[in-house]
Amino acid sequence: MPMPFQPEREAPPTAGLPLGLSDLAGEVPAPLTALAAAWLGVEQVQLECSGTAALTIALATLHEHARSRREVAIPAFTCPLVPLAIRRAGLVPRLVDVRPGHFDMDPQRLAEACTERTLAVVPTHLGGRTANVAAANAIAHAVGASTIEDAAQALGARIDGRFAGTYGDIGFFSLAAGKGLSIFEGGLLVARDEAWHERFRRVSRRMARWRPGWELRRTIELAGYAALYRPHGLGVAYGGPLRRALRRGDLLSAAGERFDANFPMHPVGRWRRAVGARAFGRLPAFIATTTAQAAARVPVLASIPGVHVFVDDGGTWPYLMLRLPDEATRDAVLRRLWSSRLGVGRMFLHALPDYEYLEDMPGGDDVPHARDFAARTLTITNSPWLDDASFAHVCAVIEAVVVSR
Numbered sequence: 001m002p003m004p005f006q007p008e009r010e011a012p013p014t015a016g017l018p019l020g021l022s023d024l025a026g027e028v029p030a031p032l033t034a035l036a037a038a039w040l041g042v043e044q045v046q047l048e049c050s051g052t053a054a055l056t057i058a059l060a061t062l063h064e065h066a067r068s069r070r071e072v073a074i075p076a077f078t079c080p081l082v083p084l085a086i087r088r089a090g091l092v093p094r095l096v097d098v099r100p101g102h103f104d105m106d107p108q109r110l111a112e113a114c115t116e117r118t119l120a121v122v123p124t125h126l127g128g129r130t131a132n133v134a135a136a137n138a139i140a141h142a143v144g145a146s147t148i149e150d151a152a153q154a155l156g157a158r159i160d161g162r163f164a165g166t167y168g169d170i171g172f173f174s175l176a177a178g179k180g181l182s183i184f185e186g187g188l189l190v191a192r193d194e195a196w197h198e199r200f201r202r203v204s205r206r207m208a209r210w211r212p213g214w215e216l217r218r219t220i221e222l223a224g225y226a227a228l229y230r231p232h233g234l235g236v237a238y239g240g241p242l243r244r245a246l247r248r249g250d251l252l253s254a255a256g257e258r259f260d261a262n263f264p265m266h267p268v269g270r271w272r273r274a275v276g277a278r279a280f281g282r283l284p285a286f287i288a289t290t291t292a293q294a295a296a297r298v299p300v301l302a303s304i305p306g307v308h309v310f311v312d313d314g315g316t317w318p319y320l321m322l323r324l325p326d327e328a329t330r331d332a333v334l335r336r337l338w339s340s341r342l343g344v345g346r347m348f349l350h351a352l353p354d355y356e357y358l359e360d361m362p363g364g365d366d367v368p369h370a371r372d373f374a375a376r377t378l379t380i381t382n383s384p385w386l387d388d389a390s391f392a393h394v395c396a397v398i399e400a401v402v403v404s405r
């Protein structure tokens with residue numbers, strides 16, 4: 001039955017697992033952490049209130065066992081929440097430039113950055129594409145540091161058959177809105193050596209105190225997400241604010257990157273855990289669907305001259321990540337598509353030194369490849385709600401812009 005008023009369809013920027021009414025109430029198959037542990041093939045999983053909080057707790061725990069080590073090596077192109085988590089744990093982010101044209105840390109630059117002051121190295125997967133964790137492990141272990149795999153955007157991705165996030169000494173995943181499985185905000189923490197879990201729990205009890213106000217807010221936000229994360233709801237919840245921010249020229253708000261150093265840390269309440277547990281069973285099939293869609297769409301994009309599409313075997317596909325010949329071309333594409341309801345946007349706006357709200361970080365004066373990567377990349381949603389005709393339109397716009405330059 002047609003509704004009297006139905007908002008226009010809008011595709012989300014990433015392929016998040018949609019929630020259904022049946023996720024909001026009813027029986028819980030098993031605790032969310034048990035379901036995640038069984039699927040990931042690890043003994044234990046710890047739930048925190050965000051990926052950022054999970055990283056903070058991992059770092060604070062590591063630091064208790066290596067008091068003289070205060071530096072954490074991270075890619076110079078990553079989520080700005082990562083350096084905020086490092087500072088919150090009382091530590092210092094050290095920026096490492098990426099490989100030319102890529103998001104992964106340059107192994108040689110990483111080796112140069114690692115010393116006896118290094119507590120941890122954070123190899124980072126982006127958009128389901130995996131980083132070279134083996135190289136990071138070797139470089140970190142050579143100086144007595146640990147690796148914390150940032151798999152915030154890679155829940156379900158595999159490297160040589162094993163799950164991303166379980167390759168490093170420690171790994172974390174994000175359950176934030178739009179990142180695969182979501183309880184609006186949440187994070188999962190895993191460790192190769194099970195002994196860490198008891199220590200994580202101790203630190204978590206100290207750092208993440210019960211905050212009823214925050215949990216109430218997240219409960220309302222998750223209910224809103226369940227209601228509006230659908231083709232005719234996203235214009236209200238996501239597209240409208242995005243287009244208003246773009247009209248103001250407020251790119252930080254458009255990209256959702258106005259982050260606060262004082263991010264909340266608190267336990268996740270029972271209702272949100274139950275919602276995640278009920279939805280969890282659908283995640284593998286959803287990943288299979290989005291993987292099949294990406295397999296069909298990547299070759300179409302890759303056939304456009306000058307467009308590089310990031311691919312690998314075994315990853316997940318929340319969005320398709322593209323690198324264009326230069327910044328002007330990328331910006332010309334975004335002028336036509338960012339506000340178009342077709343799920344096109346930017347990943348992170350800047351290399352980390354170029355966020356005004358992040359103070360200076362060691363290594364930040366020499367990250368040309370991270371800046372180049374930030375300037376030339378864009379993302380296209382891999383949500384099944386972007387239908388084939390809309391995807392073809394996106395490709396046609398990109399091709400027209402690239403060819404005209």
Ligand SMILES: *Cc1c(COP(=O)(O)O)cnc(C)c1O
Pocket residue numbers: 050051052053078079081082124125126150152153173174175176185186187
């Ligand atoms: C989103 C994200 C984080 C932080 O996760 P939250 O759950 O949003 O706190 C960390 N690293 C990367 C690469 C991310 O994309």
